[in-house]
Amino acid sequence: MAEMENLAGSAGGKGVAGYGATAKTLHWIVVGLLIVQFIIAWVMPDIRRDTKPDTLINLHLSFGALILFVAIVRLAWRLTQGQVAPLASMTPFERTASHVLHGLLYLLLLVVPILGWINASWRGFPAVMFGLELPKLVATHAPGLRWTGDVHGLLANYVMLALVGLHVAAALYHYFIRRDGVMQRMLPGR
Ligand code: HEM
Ligand code: HEM
Known part of the structure; x- marks a missing residue:
């Protein structure tokens, strides 16, 4: 405990002093899975009314469901193991900005795959995660849910990638500058 307090002393604020092996592993697993997921999303065929889910689309659903699963584990880990305190050298702006950005990234890691899953159910695609059949979230062609596919793609392609870009730029700024x-x-x- 005394050691913990000591470590926390080098950080500026409430929370544990650094990321443990589990938090780091989960962070980098999500990065790797997202790279694969975006490549699949961009090369898979455009999905139209009569599209049947082929191998690439099925892979997209499988990797997407896996990302959702890992994101939930990651969030649960963070909520139970405590937030990591910002470094003492961080300015108030940086603290707020990183806090808000991390929160938005976590939110997108849940909202994007859930919208994709709703849209897959709406299209009548069986959501199968590497052979394991997942429940349908909504009935096929349930009224009022057509937009979920467009919003899923827009959020992933624009909002998520832009925020990840900011996040990576901030990391590089801290590293090099x-x-x-x-x-x-x-x-x-x-
Ligand atoms: C090459 C790409 C990436 C690099 C270099 C990177 C780097 C980092 C670093 C250095 C931290 C620690 C920040 C701190 O100590 O305050 C961090 C935390 C975080 N990263 Fe990344 N990251 C990358 C990609 C991603 C992606 C793709 C996501 C998710 C979409 C993501 C989500 C997060 C989140 C949510 C945290 C906060 C963790 C927490 O405090 O619970 N990162 N990242
Ligand atoms: C974080 C995870 C995910 C990311 C980053 C992601 C990303 C994307 C992107 C970028 C597109 C648009 C493709 C294009 O540019 O043409 C897309 C489309 C789609 N995704 Fe995902 N996806 C994820 C998870 C999922 C999940 C879990 C499912 C279903 C179980 C899913 C189902 C779909 C469907 C059905 C479409 C076609 C939507 C339409 O065009 O109407 N996605 N995804």
């Missing part, structure tokens, strides 16, 4: 160790907190071995 501020050189304050923020990036190292998410890298293995510290």
Whole structure:
């Protein structure tokens, strides 16, 4: 406990001092899965009214469901293991900005796959995660839910990618310009 307090002393604020191996592993698993998921999304055929889910579309549903699963585990880990305190060198603006951005990223990691899953159900696609059949979230062609596919694609392609871009730019800024160790907190071995 005393050691914990000591560590927390190097950070500026409430929370544990650094990311543990589990939090880091989950962060980088999500990054890897998202890269695969966007590549599949961009090469899979455009989905129209009469499209049948082929291999690539099924892979998109499977990886998407896996991302949702890992995101829930990750969020549960964070909520039970405590938030990581910002480094003492972070300005108030940086603290607020990173807090809001991390919150939005977590939110998108839930909302984007759930909307995709609703749309897959709406289209009558069986949502299968690597062979495991998942429940349908809504009835096929349930009224009023056609928009879910468009909003799912727009949120992923524009909002999620833009926010991830900001997040990566901030990480690189801390690494190359501020050189304050923020990036190292998410890298293995510290
Ligand atoms: C974080 C996870 C996910 C990401 C980043 C993602 C990303 C995308 C993107 C970028 C598109 C548009 C493709 C294009 O540019 O033409 C798309 C379409 C689609 N995705 Fe996902 N997706 C995810 C999860 C899921 C899940 C879990 C499902 C279903 C179980 C799903 C089902 C669909 C469907 C049905 C479409 C076609 C929508 C339409 O055009 O009406 N996605 N996805
Ligand atoms: C190459 C890409 C990426 C790099 C270099 C990177 C780097 C980092 C770093 C250094 C932190 C720790 C920030 C701190 O100590 O305050 C962090 C946290 C975080 N990252 Fe990333 N990241 C990347 C991609 C992503 C992606 C794609 C997502 C999700 C869409 C994501 C979501 C998060 C979240 C939610 C946190 C906050 C973790 C927490 O405090 O619970 N990151 N990232």
